[in-house]
Amino acid sequence: MREELASQTIKTIDTALKSGQVASMPELVRIIRALSKDEGSVSIHELADLINQDSTILTRVIAAANTFGYNPTNIEISTVTDAIHTVGFNRVRMLAMSLMLLDHAGRTNSSYEQRQMASISLTSGIVAQVMAEHAGVMNPETAFVCASLRNFGRLLLGTFMVHEFREALAAAEAGEGDAAFQRVFGLTPYALGYELLKSAHLPKPILNAVRQFEPPPGPDFPWSERILHQLATFSLTFSEMALDGDLPDSVFSQRQQDLIKKAGRDFPFLLERAPNILKEAEQKLGLLSAAAGSAAIGSVGRERLRHRSRATPISGKPELPDPVPPSYLPPGDAHAAPGINSPRGPGGAPLDSRDGPPAIRRRTAIEQALEALENAPHPTANPLPNALNAVWKTLRPQDLFFCGLDSSGRAFRILVGQGPLADRLGERTLFRRSERNAFFLCHERLINLSVQDIEDDRVFRHLPDWLKGADAPRSFLALPVHHQRLLQGILFVGWSTTRDSPFGNDELAPIQALFEVVAQHTNQRQSNRFRAVA
Structure with a gap:
């Protein structure tokens, strides 16, 4: 019975996608599927063609690629191919996915659930990107793709099966958990996302990051894939809490500490840097929104992240200062990293x-x-x-x-x-x-x-x-x-x-x-x- 219900859910969403019930949603799914593939599976020309098919995203990708945050060398970019060569394949891929999710997060004619799920997907991807930059052991763009796609099933349910999705969400929050989604849809949102993305022949590490494992991956699981799965799982849970407007700050702070303690074995830097990770994610959302010429994420995402990052510090530690971009640290600044951020003149002398x-x-x-x-x-x-x-x-x-x-x-x-x-x-x-x-x-x-x-x-x-x-x-x-x-x-x-x-x-x-x-x-x-x- 559950298998039949699951098959019906997948068929319903597949039919809705093909019929174009929601404007540009098929394009979002198509571009996510295509752009989530390994770089070796999508050529530069294919990536450019995919982005060129959507004039809105095309314009925004080129505009963003010309900003300092994405193009610090200030090379003029007029085409997607220029952007790929200058900014990089993976960063343009991530930028295109970000802009698509940003667009869906701000559509006032869409259901609240669709906007909320798009916001969570985008925020989750950005949080994972920032964490990967702090960890220094994985590709930030890959981390973004894995974390943003982990919410893929719920994004589709919140778009095409809104009433059933609301019912399942309410029951899950009342204590049923995943059993609520299995009762209503025949499968969990994670399983739905996995099944839909598996047919696109995505790389195994990305599929495993989307998949729900019971029990969680252990020591025998490939380390690189396990760490991506853990990162995607943490980022999604973290983002859900941060964007939950009904969650009081005191409850958020306690749940955040519990979540960080649980993830501490894989990401030991979290306890100290969690406030800064939220701030950096909020800044990246602002950079993305400004580059796209849109305030779409607005109060749904950026303002809540900013509020959470300024709430009670973790474990009573003093809040860390706003992160200073390394390139702008003045000579002799106490936070400058020795040998790299302290500019040197001829002979190694500090620049005046x-x-x-x-x-x-x-x-x-x-x-x-x-x-x-x-x-x-x-x-x-x-x-x-x-x-x-x-x-x-x-x-x-x-x-x-x-x-x-x-x-x-x-x-x-x-x-x-x-x-x-x-x-x-x-x-x-x-x-x-x-x-x-x-x-x-x-x-x-x-x-x-x-x-x-x-x-x-x-x-x-x-x-x-x-x-x-x-x-x-x-x-x-x-x-x-x-x-x-x-x-x-x-x-x-x-x-x-x-x-x-x-x-x-x-x-x-x-x-x-x-x-x-x-x-x-x-x-x-x-x-x-x-x-x-x-």
Whole structure:
């Protein structure tokens, strides 16, 4: 009986989607399904075509991509393809999904439940993105996709089966829990979302993040997939509480503490940073709304997040100050991260404030290198040395090197670089493709690796031995260099001091943009050489 009811629910929603009962809802489902796929499954042209089909989202994506928050290098963007090349595939994908959800959250002619579920989906995705940036061990854009899609089933129920959804929600809140949805629909919203998205052949990690496991994934579950599932679960529950206008602040504070305590094993930074995570999520909502030229999220989301972030601090600790974007920290600021956020002039001396804004000073070399590569009429013969030199001048690291695969194609070694660590390592093997250390996420999953302190036990035990010596850096970045998911190597940047805050997108975006063009030039040069031989 329950199976028949579940089949009927799925059929009802599928029929409603195909008939277009709710304007643009089919487009939202279509774009979510398509854009949730792995980057290797959707080409740049396919992504551009998907966004181009919706003129409203197209306009907003291009407008947002031209703002400083998404395009710190200030490169003019006039097409979706320009946005993908400048801002990055994953960020444009996330931006498109965000804008679609933002649009549905603000539609006054839609049901309250649809607007509320869209708001929760968007907020959940943004909270997960901020947490991933703080954790530094997963891709923030992937975290956004997983967390926003975890509410996918309820978004559809709140759109196409409103009266039944209200009945199930009321019964669930009265104490029935998931049993209420199984009684009314034959399956839970999680199961509905999973079944609908499974037919789109999404990557397994995303499907597992949407899926409801009983019992929850244990130690035998792949770590990277388990942590995404836990992050998506936490972000959705956290966002539901934060956006619940009927939940008193005192109750929210207590439930928040209980939730954070439960998630502490996977995300130990939460107890200290939860207030800032809410504030940063609220700021990202504001940035998104401003970039889209819309206040759609309005009182449903942003105002409630702002209120919650300023309510009673967790465990009676003093509320943390508003996060200061690293690029705008003045010279000598107490919160500046040593070696990165404290701008340096020639010889490593601190820049005087009259030398100009440190963010502009720090990015100048990278901007120049990026502009030169983008304006080159033909693929540059060897763009890597100039790109590395630009990073060296900009970030003033202790160590900087680019490592690639050796002739066997199984092990990575340094191809070019400088610094005491690079000198000591020489041409020795750094790690192999088969090794499940921290760099595995870099070269196999194409995920940025950002480490604030290598002495942190959560990180230290996953590092190779060559990163544990006396001359090893205390903080580092490892960025995969690839074009259309074809890996060319890993950029390693290390500093002699620990870092106080995670690396922000405003810091990473210019470096990623530069090396994406480096990879593109290299691919084109190799392709031209191959065609010449053929």
